[in-house]
Amino acid sequence: MRHSGxxxxxxxxxxxxxxxxxxDGIERSKSDLTNSAQSKYYVDDxxxxxxxxxxxxxxxxxYLNLDDFFVQExxxxxxxxxxxxxxxxxxxTQPALIRRNFRYYIPLLMWAPRYSLWSFPSDVIAGLAVxxxxxxxSLALALLAELPPEYxxxxxxxxxxxxxxxxxxxxISIGPETVASILVGAAIRNQGYxxxxxxAIYFTAAMSFISGVLLFILGMFRFGFIDNVVSRELMVGFVxxxxxxxxxxQIPSLLGIGSTKEHDIFNKVKFLAExxxxxxxxxxxxxxxxxxxxxxxxxxxxxxxxxxSVLDRRSNSTQNLTTxxxxxxxxxxxxxxxxxxxxxxxxxxxxxxxLDNHGLKILGEIHSGFPxxxxxxxxxxxxxxxxxxxxxxxxxxxxxxESTIIAKHFSNxxxxxxxxxxxLVALGSLNIFSSFFxxxxxxxxxxxxxxxxxxxxxxxxxxxxxxxxVLMTILFLSPLFYYLPRVVLSSIIIVAATGLFEFHDLWFLxxxxxxxxxxxxxxxxxxxxxxxVETGILISLGISIFLVIRHSTxxxxxxxxxxxxxxxxxxxxxxxxxxxPERVKGVIILKIEESLYFANIGQxxxxxxxxxxxxxxxxxxxxxxxxxxxxxRLEGVVLLMHNxxxxxxxxxxxxxxxxxxxxxxxxxVCFVKLRDGLKKLFVMAGIxxxxxxxxxFQKVHExxxxxxxxxxxxx
Numbered sequence: 274m275r276h277s278g279x280x281x282x283x284x285x286x287x288x289x290x291x292x293x294x295x296x297d298g299i300e301r302s303k304s305d306l307t308n309s310a311q312s313k314y315y316v317d318d319x320x321x322x323x324x325x326x327x328x329x330x331x332x333x334x335x336y337l338n339l340d341d342f343f344v345q346e347x348x349x350x351x352x353x354x355x356x357x358x359x360x361x362x363x364x365x366t367q368p369a370l371i372r373r374n375f376r377y378y379i380p381l382l383m384w385a386p387r388y389s390l391w392s393f394p395s396d397v398i399a400g401l402a403v404x405x406x407x408x409x410x411s412l413a414l415a416l417l418a419e420l421p422p423e424y425x426x427x428x429x430x431x432x433x434x435x436x437x438x439x440x441x442x443x444x445i446s447i448g449p450e451t452v453a454s455i456l457v458g459a460a461i462r463n464q465g466y467x468x469x470x471x472x473a474i475y476f477t478a479a480m481s482f483i484s485g486v487l488l489f490i491l492g493m494f495r496f497g498f499i500d501n502v503v504s505r506e507l508m509v510g511f512v513x514x515x516x517x518x519x520x521x522x523q524i525p526s527l528l529g530i531g532s533t534k535e536h537d538i539f540n541k542v543k544f545l546a547e548x549x550x551x552x553x554x555x556x557x558x559x560x561x562x563x564x565x566x567x568x569x570x571x572x573x574x575x576x577x578x579x580x581x582s583v584l585d586r587r588s589n590s591t592q593n594l595t596t597x598x599x600x601x602x603x604x605x606x607x608x609x610x611x612x613x614x615x616x617x618x619x620x621x622x623x624x625x626x627x628l629d630n631h632g633l634k635i636l637g638e639i640h641s642g643f644p645x646x647x648x649x650x651x652x653x654x655x656x657x658x659x660x661x662x663x664x665x666x667x668x669x670x671x672x673x674x675e676s677t678i679i680a681k682h683f684s685n686x687x688x689x690x691x692x693x694x695x696x697l698v699a700l701g702s703l704n705i706f707s708s709f710f711x712x713x714x715x716x717x718x719x720x721x722x723x724x725x726x727x728x729x730x731x732x733x734x735x736x737x738x739x740x741x742x743v744l745m746t747i748l749f750l751s752p753l754f755y756y757l758p759r760v761v762l763s764s765i766i767i768v769a770a771t772g773l774f775e776f777h778d779l780w781f782l783x784x785x786x787x788x789x790x791x792x793x794x795x796x797x798x799x800x801x802x803x804x805x806v807e808t809g810i811l812i813s814l815g816i817s818i819f820l821v822i823r824h825s826t827x828x829x830x831x832x833x834x835x836x837x838x839x840x841x842x843x844x845x846x847x848x849x850x851x852x853x854p855e856r857v858k859g860v861i862i863l864k865i866e867e868s869l870y871f872a873n874i875g876q877x878x879x880x881x882x883x884x885x886x887x888x889x890x891x892x893x894x895x896x897x898x899x900x901x902x903x904x905x906r907l908e909g910v911v912l913l914m915h916n917x918x919x920x921x922x923x924x925x926x927x928x929x930x931x932x933x934x935x936x937x938x939x940x941x942v943c944f945v946k947l948r949d950g951l952k953k954l955f956v957m958a959g960i961x962x963x964x965x966x967x968x969x970f971q972k973v974h975e976x977x978x979x980x981x982x983x984x985x986x987x988x
């Protein structure tokens with residue numbers, strides 16, 4: 274579904290998080306356009322396969338003989354509805370099925386017996402390559418989350434280990450992530466906790482726990498579809514805004530002028546303007562050099578990816594030894610852990626040049642040793658639970674969306690299944706368990722996942738390797754980071770944030786002239802930058818939910834007309850065989866293209882009233898005074914319902930009221946191609962009795978002919 278957009282992601286995004294290009298909608302649009310082109314815009318009653326029936330309608334022997342409304346047992350419709358009923362019985366309510374589904378939610382039990390040892394070397398190499406990136410990123414993102422640097426490592430080792438058991442994506446890399454980290458930091462600042470304060474640690478653990486529980490519950494009850502709720506435009510605007518917020522928050526550290534607790538962009542800019550004269554140039558020199566090195570490697574890696582793709586287009590038969598060697602070197606360049614090399618170089622230079630004696634702030638002592646579990650009594654306090662709910666919900670939504678996008682990209686690339694529901698369970702479980710070991714929320718990272726893919730990851734085994742390497746770092750290697758300059762970590766964060774920018778999507782929207790999409794991006798971007806990340810995500814989610822509701826309440830319907838001197842009926846203003854269909858005088862012919870329920874049935878009623886008064890679905894009420902349609906007597910309403918698969922109780926009730934109201938006025942209501950599964954429902958609701966059993970037709974022309982040739986008010 275998204276693979277086309279996410280292929281673009283890996284070519285132009287280098288940040289630790291982010292969302293795919295809106296361009297992935299091209300494939301869906303092409304598919305929809307193709308399907309629309311192949312489908313008929315008209316109803317041709319002359320080529321019906323069904324046999325002619327006696328009389329104009331479908332005569333029913335009795336309103337009480339409901340068996341006539343059903344297909345015989347064992348037919349397609351019967352099996353379909355029975356299968357739907359079986360699906361509604363969730364397996365959690367059936368203890369006998371729990372054991373059978375146990376392996377489903379623990380993928381390790383499914384793929385481990387089939388694991389090939391030939392893949393083990395590739396997984397080990399991928400694990401080492403990702404470890405070289407995740408260690409410096411974890412240290413940097415912990416500071417972004419307002420936590421001591423070792424807490425970034427805590428968030429890496431256990432999450433990878435649990436995902437190794439419960440995850441089903443083979444390439445996704447689990448650990449600290451940029452957007453989630455800044456949301457954690459913002460939540461800690463909002464509570465007024467100091468850096469590294471014990472209460473901040475407990476509060477962070479509460480956020481991780483609540484995030485995990487929420488994700489776990491959503492996964493168990495199969496809410497994986499929520500990854501389609503938030504529109505791409507809103508996510509792009511939000512993530513671009515987050516990138517700006519991250520960079521502005523790190524600039525004071527890059528200049529060595531301290532930091533401000535102000536959240537809005539105006540106060541941050543004011544703080545910079547008032548304190549830029551206090552800039553410490555040793556910070557600027559070290560930070561600037563670090564940013565330059567990281568950006569240089571990014572450019573070199575992009576060039577390496579480009580030249581490698583060019584060489585890959587050549588036939589294997591024409592690739593000589595020189596070409597193959599060059600491709601191997603390009604692959605090695607793309608796997609260089611520049612962040613780790615930068616950390617090593619910065620530590621060595623600071624140690625031997627004693628830059629810390631010249632005012633350069635270093636990490637200092639980092640706690641080493643196995644992270645001691647936090648007592649539940651410190652996590653599950655009333656204040657923690659109440660204050661952590663809102664940020665935990667936001668972190669869960671954003672983290673799940675990003676992780677699912679990454680998992681689906683690689684599943685499409687390598688053609689293996691990934692279930693959003695199982696991803697929810699895996700992400701929820703790892704955050705629940707990690708919360709007791711001082712970890713902040715962790716999700717998938719696009720940058721590290723791309724590295725894992727390039728390094729040859731073939732299974733979640735590589736997650737186990739990452740977990741072991743990070744744990745060894747926690748236990749034995751933490752003292753080596755004593756002389757690491759903090760400004761270098763700020764530089765890593767800034768460069769990672771630049772990878773969140775998504776200019777491709779704006780260009781795509783401009784190319785298709787989607788001004789509404791561009792407006793959504795700019796509005797969400799502005800709100801996030803000006804009002805803050807928390808407000809930005811709340812408004813983004815609110816707009817997404819509003820758009821979903823608005824779209825679902827607008828039914829897919831079309832007003833049909835008749836092609837002159839034929840039995841063909843098509844949508845008005847759409848050419849049929851070179852001619853435009855015309856309205857049938859005194860008859861409203863409405864084609865309904867989707868199921869009816871409480872959210873859209875009101876619109877159906879409103880459309881019928883509008884067409885009767887004004888003659889068109891999009892006519893404005895002010896046109897009523899000059900409308901000739903309002904003076905035309907309505908004789909009948911024909912509803913083509915072939916694509917209506919279901920109608921809920923609200924929909925049936927409103928339809929019953931509409932039919933009764935038309936009947937009282939002497940207006941006939943005919944149903945064309947009403948599905949067998951709905952006939953019993955219509956009988957029980959009294960719709961068939963109100964309209965008449967002979968008001969069910971198989972052809973639009975039969976219904977129109979019946980309305981025009983029957984005496985007024987005869988039923």
